[in-house]
Amino acid sequence: MAKPCIICVAITGSVPTKADNPAVPITVAEQVESTHEAFEAGASIMHAHVRNDDGTPTSDPDRFARLMEGVRKHCPGMIIQFSTGGRSGSGRERGGMLPLRPDMASLAVGSNNFPTRVYENSPELIDWLAGEMREYGVKPEIEAFDLSHIHQAVAMNRNGRIPGRLYVQFVMGVKNAMPVDREVFDFYVRTMERLAPEADWCAAGIGRHQIEVNEWCVAAGGHTRT
Amino acid sequence: MAKPCIICVAITGSVPTKADNPAVPITVAEQVESTHEAFEAGASIMHAHVRNDDGTPTSDPDRFARLMEGVRKHCPGMIIQFSTGGRSGSGRERGGMLPLRPDMASLAVGSNNFPTRVYENSPELIDWLAGEMREYGVKPEIEAFDLSHIHQAVAMNRNGRIPGRLYVQFVMGVKNAMPVDREVFDFYVRTMERLAPEADWCAAGIGRHQIEVNEWCVAAGGHTRT
Numbered sequence: 135m136a137k138p139c140i141i142c143v144a145i146t147g148s149v150p151t152k153a154d155n156p157a158v159p160i161t162v163a164e165q166v167e168s169t170h171e172a173f174e175a176g177a178s179i180m181h182a183h184v185r186n187d188d189g190t191p192t193s194d195p196d197r198f199a200r201l202m203e204g205v206r207k208h209c210p211g212m213i214i215q216f217s218t219g220g221r222s223g224s225g226r227e228r229g230g231m232l233p234l235r236p237d238m239a240s241l242a243v244g245s246n247n248f249p250t251r252v253y254e255n256s257p258e259l260i261d262w263l264a265g266e267m268r269e270y271g272v273k274p275e276i277e278a279f280d281l282s283h284i285h286q287a288v289a290m291n292r293n294g295r296i297p298g299r300l301y302v303q304f305v306m307g308v309k310n311a312m313p314v315d316r317e318v319f320d321f322y323v324r325t326m327e328r329l330a331p332e333a334d335w336c337a338a339g340i341g342r343h344q345i346e347v348n349e350w351c352v353a354a355g356g357h358t359r360t
Numbered sequence: 361m362a363k364p365c366i367i368c369v370a371i372t373g374s375v376p377t378k379a380d381n382p383a384v385p386i387t388v389a390e391q392v393e394s395t396h397e398a399f400e401a402g403a404s405i406m407h408a409h410v411r412n413d414d415g416t417p418t419s420d421p422d423r424f425a426r427l428m429e430g431v432r433k434h435c436p437g438m439i440i441q442f443s444t445g446g447r448s449g450s451g452r453e454r455g456g457m458l459p460l461r462p463d464m465a466s467l468a469v470g471s472n473n474f475p476t477r478v479y480e481n482s483p484e485l486i487d488w489l490a491g492e493m494r495e496y497g498v499k500p501e502i503e504a505f506d507l508s509h510i511h512q513a514v515a516m517n518r519n520g521r522i523p524g525r526l527y528v529q530f531v532m533g534v535k536n537a538m539p540v541d542r543e544v545f546d547f548y549v550r551t552m553e554r555l556a557p558e559a560d561w562c563a564a565g566i567g568r569h570q571i572e573v574n575e576w577c578v579a580a581g582g583h584t585r586t
């Protein structure tokens with residue numbers, strides 16, 4: 135049997151607002167229904183960011199709890215992945231929802247630049263987030279914004295800080311981080327095959343590159359991510 | 361004629377102390393004589409960090425001025441490259457010596473992790489340092505701690521923020537950044553050949569990897585760096 139391709143949907147993200155796109159789900163009710171539609175269309179992982187009532191990003195555990203409750207009810211069996219990304223909070227605030235024991239959570243393992251600032255993930259914060267994920271049985275999705283992040287994830291896997299089979303996302307197209315580049319994508323895939331052949335991986339191209347990068351993933355044997 | 365290989369010596373760095381190695385040149389007089397020895401042995405670029413009297417790193421322009429004066433006198437024609445790295449100061453302090461118009465200066469173009477902290481190079485600071493280098497006619501040595509930094513350097517070269525022919529250093533072996541890895545080195549070289557075929561590049565392997573990485577450089581047509 136061919137290896138199944140996982141579709142992971144990031145329904146909200148932390149950046150777009152209703153002003154950018156009226157269809158962006160902001161309230162928990164909107165997020166649950168958007169996830170439900172994706173679930174019915176075949177998505178099996180939902181990657182979640184939550185928002186305040188005014189649309190700004192937050193790491194509020196209560197919002198995450200309500201979202202998890204709604205998704206569990208409307209989408210039985212769907213894998214719930216919370217974002218611990220740095221646009222929704224700072225420092226350990228970013229992992230304050232991990233005690234809710236989502237199935238997965240995103241985990242940065244290095245630092246890089248974003249369009250207007252440094253995406254700061256200190257070694258100490260990374261270790262703390264990885265430790266919380268081990269404690270609460272949460273499987274990390276590694277967010278690889280650059281090549282060394284793949285090497286770092288493999289090192290953390292080998293020394294037990296990230297147990298089990300790695301799940302890595304290549305993020306491409308964020309300004310001042312890694313651009314969308316086919317040669318880089320192919321090298322990322324070869325690096326995974328060389329250093330962690332059992333691992334799963336997917337890739338996300340930001341904005342207009344989304345479909346293109348997902349097509350590369352499907353053709354190369356990876357999973358897909360919006 | 362074969363392409364000449366440039367030897368660039370980093371005589372002091374910002375980390376080692378006399379306690380680590382009594383031969384590390386700390387005072388300006390020691391630095392000038394260490395540079396003089398390397399110059400006589402064939403080095404043509406000197407990469408400089410300066411230190412306070414107690415050995416701690418600093419970005420003090422007066423120290424850099426005295427070092428430049430000594431090196432100009434003892435090593436006529438040697439190319440002087442100042443470090444603007446983040447271990448010797450923070451923010452714009454790191455570029456306070458650029459008005460001295462050294463021939464070259466190091467320039468980070470992205471952020472990454474160091475052994476115990478984030479190496480923070482915000483987009484704003486990078487643009488400011490690059491602008492100072494243009495203003496004072498200082499040629500940057502790009503410090504590529506990760507693959508995306510090469511892409512960023514090429515983008516800055518294409519839009520004029522880094523004029524002229526790129527000079528890129530691949531830094532390998534810093535804990536929590538890119539490890540020393542032959543496949544990565546080869547891909548870095550292929551990336552340079554693809555995106556900036558006219559550029560010059562070198563690589564540094566930290567500590568015990570220094571000779572090994574320099575041998576890779578020489579064999580692949582690059583320059584060398586300690």
Ligand SMILES: [Zn+2]
Binds near residue numbers: 144148217
């Ligand atoms: Zn996300």
Ligand SMILES: [Zn+2]
Binds near residue numbers: 166167170208
């Ligand atoms: Zn529903």
Ligand SMILES: [Zn+2]
Binds near residue numbers: 370407445
């Ligand atoms: Zn240096």
Ligand SMILES: [Zn+2]
Binds near residue numbers: 392393396434
């Ligand atoms: Zn001398």
